[in-house]
Amino acid sequence: MTVRAVELPRLWMPYPLRVNPYLSALHEESESWAREMGMLAGGEGPPDHRPVWTRSTFHAMTVDQLTAWTLPDASLADLRLNHRFNIWALAWDDYFASAFKQTGDLPGALVFTARLHAFLRPEQGARLPEPTNAVERGIADLQQRLFPPRLAHWRHEFNRALAKYIDAGVEELSNSRSGRIPHLIDYAPFRRESFAAYTAPYSVELATGARIPEQIRNSRTVRALLDAFMDVMGLANDIASYEREVNEERDVNNLVLVVGTSLGITLHDAVPAALNLVNARLRDFEHLRQSELPLLVRRSGLDHEERAELETWLHGAEGFLAGLHAWYTGAPRYASSDAPYPT
Structure with missing residues (x-):
């Protein structure tokens, strides 16, 4: 069975695609x-x-x-x-x-x-x-x-x-x-490394000219937000590239295989479970962004400029996720196996 033979839930993407004018x-x-x-x-x-x-x-x-x-x-x-x-x-x-x-x-x-x-x-x-x-x-x-x-x-x-x-x-x-096949508990942190996701905050900073303020950069809330940000990138890529990696390259490092093996379920059930996991990590990012981060900002006493810089970085991070989603669902790099989830 292939991924495209499974009826899939929709990958949630609450942020609009914005295209660089250059x-x-x-x-x-x-x-x-x-x-x-x-x-x-x-x-x-x-x-x-x-x-x-x-x-x-x-x-x-x-x-x-x-x-x-x-x-x-x-x-x-x-x-x-x-x-x-x-x-x-x-x-x-x-x-x-x-x-x-x-x-x-x-x-x-x-x-x-x-x-x-x-x-x-x-x-x-x-x-x-x-x-x-x-x-x-x-x-x-x-x-x-x-x-x-x-x-x-x-x-x-x-x-x-x-x-x-x-x-x-x-x-x-x-x-x-x-x-x-890696275990699910270990896989998400490893995927941040194997997807080069740790470079993504640099890319957002390069694009926006904004940094997460020093006072909160190493807080639990910001670390959790960055982990969720990076997990959405790498784990969504696994679903988009499943056919290419598993059926063509015979790779075992893929979220769909990891979920199926770790939970002891079939591919038919593993694909929507993997998609739901990606959606859950994006919901985590949104919850931290909308609910926990504002509390941290108030407690930390960030001034107006620091708050504005944080908002600029976060807006850039949202654009980054929206752009990756658009590329996964439309790029010919993955299109040979059909888009694995609705666009």
């Missing part, structure tokens, strides 16, 4: 950086570099739409920067899947991942290794661009999030090789 400019230059990094067949990378995509495959992913839909408030310069990061993250994902997941090459994956760690240097101007493939070339280039002066505080945090992302790929491969 989408057309992004579309015009969408492949230039990927080609320069050697990610596209026939690109400008060294001839011994293995390309990640054909030109048609790359454009079918509509990464420009993903970026413009998730960051509707970003300036053109910040949109371009995050666009390159999105391209790199998808390049890592597809390269890792074809080179290591599909072959089961765990030793090769460990070597590849160890080399990538050498590129994640928090020191500004640090000397990086010489890239040997398109993924390394991309991250080396991004390390020179990702940390504009106003966001220098993110250098350690963002690279730490990237380290979690690439390390999670090795753990996913190990699970698939052994046939070990």
Whole structure:
């Protein structure tokens, strides 16, 4: 049985889709950086570099739409920067899947991942290794661009999030090789890492120019809100990509499989259960946003400017979730298996 054979509840998305006005400019230059990094067949990378995509495959992913839909408030310069990061993250994902997941090459994956760690240097101007493939070339280039002066505080945090992302790929491969399906209790925190969700607050901050105020950033309420924000992203992706990951790539790291195995239920029941779990995490985000966060703001004594900055960041986070939902339900990257839930 496949996901599209199951009658599904609707994925709840209370936030409207907003589109960045610079989408057309992004579309015009969408492949230039990927080609320069050697990610596209026939690109400008060294001839011994293995390309990640054909030109048609790359454009079918509509990464420009993903970026413009998730960051509707970003300036053109910040949109371009995050666009390159999105391209790199998808390049890592597809390269890792074809080179290591599909072959089961765990030793090769460990070597590849160890080399990538050498590129994640928090020191500004640090000397990086010489890239040997398109993924390394991309991250080396991004390390020179990702940390504009106003966001220098993110250098350690963002690279730490990237380290979690690439390390999670090795753990996913190990699970698939052994046939070990993660347990539901452990899976949501792990999915935040394997989806690179810890980078998303940086993307929202880049787009909006706003930060969560220091006084409340490490509070229980804000940590819970960020966890729910990240869970919606990664867990919804699992449902959208179920056919691709499980039926084509034989991956076991997917919420639908996790729910079915952990609860001992069939796919017919696991699919709506997984969707309801995603909806529940979005309801958690909304409850924290509307009910608990205002109480925290009052108790913490945030001034007018700090409250306005928090509201700007939250509005950006809502736009991010709405944009991801639109991309999941409409992108050709997932459309080969039909949209797994109504749009």
